[in-house]
Amino acid sequence: MQADSVFRCSAWMGIHGINIYSPTANVMPLLQNPKLVYSVPEYRCNDTLSESGYSLEVITSEGSSFSLKIDYGGKGFTVVSSMIDLVAGDTLPYLIHSILEVQRLENGQFTMRAAAVAKDGKGILLLGRSGAGKTSVSLSLCRDHGFSLVGNNIVLAGMKDSCAYLYGGEKIFRFRRASVLNYNTDLLNAFKPEAQHLDDWTATATVIPEQLGITVSKGKIPIVAVLYLHLLNEPEAELRVEPMNPLFSRLFLYEMSSAYIRGICSPILIGSDLRFGGFFPCLDTPEFHARRVEFINWVVENPHYNYVSGSMDSLCSYAVSI
Known part of the structure; x- marks a missing residue:
């Protein structure tokens, strides 16, 4: 670390934090974009020193190309880039998300692509490929059935003492216009005028829970059910509940739980044009693999792990009944 780099702030996701050092006094604003509390799970930035031992040194130099150096023998990371x-x-907060994945997995937690809601201290993890209905079902459960949002699109999950838990998630709803043509139709007014020329699949809008009167859940929440969704647009469609295929389950869950620690879905992007800034390596280990596999085995063996298909009413009624 450079001799003139001093502690400037720390960035956190839940209980996991990293200390930021820099010769530049104005590095803290790089981590304080207000939208980050919605798009980075359980995010905050403050001047409290983290005791994790992890550090990120930020060296800004105008005209410099981006570089990332990693101390593989320790817990240090160094970024060199232009401030602009x-x-x-918003490069640093998303890079920090990936770095903190190491800390999470040290504690048996990880990031996964999913949605999650909770009610009465019980969490439901909602799975599915893009367009399966995770956001739509989450919205309806929260708006009409008294659930609170744990996370949408990105969820923090993991194991503790042989039980599976939710630890937070992204606190924002992003949805396609196609998703609100049949359900949550009042949200059509969330689309900006410039989206009118786009088709229903590519036109997207975002709202935060507070705008809809939706509460959010924080802290550790036990998972009582895991549902692989297929929302049908026919209001009269009947509910189908079927066991999940074990092979597909293991492949899908491993993919969803490994993307961040392996740097697959979180490349480093810089500049207003969001160009690639450099290579973020795989930080996975046999121990981290074993912790994800423990969670996957727990899900596969859970009696409330099912494929569920049907209309919005039927899916929500099923979730409420669990």
Whole structure:
């Protein structure tokens, strides 16, 4: 670390934090974009020193190309870049998300692509490929059935003492216009005028829970059910509940739980044009693999792990009944 790099702030996701050092006094604003509390799970930035031992040194130099150096024998990371590129790309907070994945897995937690809701202290994890209905069902459960949002699109999950838990998630709803043509139709007014020329699949809008009167859940929440969704647009469609295929389950869950620690879905992007800034390596280990596999085995063996298909009413009624 450079001699003139001093502690400036720390960035956190839940209980996991990293200390930021820099010769530049104005590095803290790079981590304080207000939208980050919605798009980075359980995010905050403050001047409290983390005791994790992890550090990120930020060296800004105008005209510098981006570089990332990793101390593989320790817990240190160094970024060199222009200030303009880091600001425009919100690069550091998303890089920190990937770095903190190591800390999470040390504690048996990880990031996965999913949605999750909770009610009365019980969590339901909602799975499915893009367009399966995770956001739509989450919205309806929260708006009409008294659930609170744990996370949409990105969820923090893991194991503790042989039980599976939710630890937070992204606190924002992003949805396609196609998703609100049949359900949650009042949200059509969330689309900006410039989206009118786009088709229903590519036109997207975002709202935060507070705008809809939806509460959010924080802290550790036990998972009582895992549902692989297929929302049908026919209001009269009957509910189908079927056991999940074990092979597909293991492949799908391993993919969803491994993407961040292996750097697959979180490349480094910089600048207003969001160009690639550099290579983020796989930080996986045999121990981390074993912790994800423990969670996957728990899900596969859970009696409330099923494929569920049907109309919005039937899916929500099923979730409420669990």
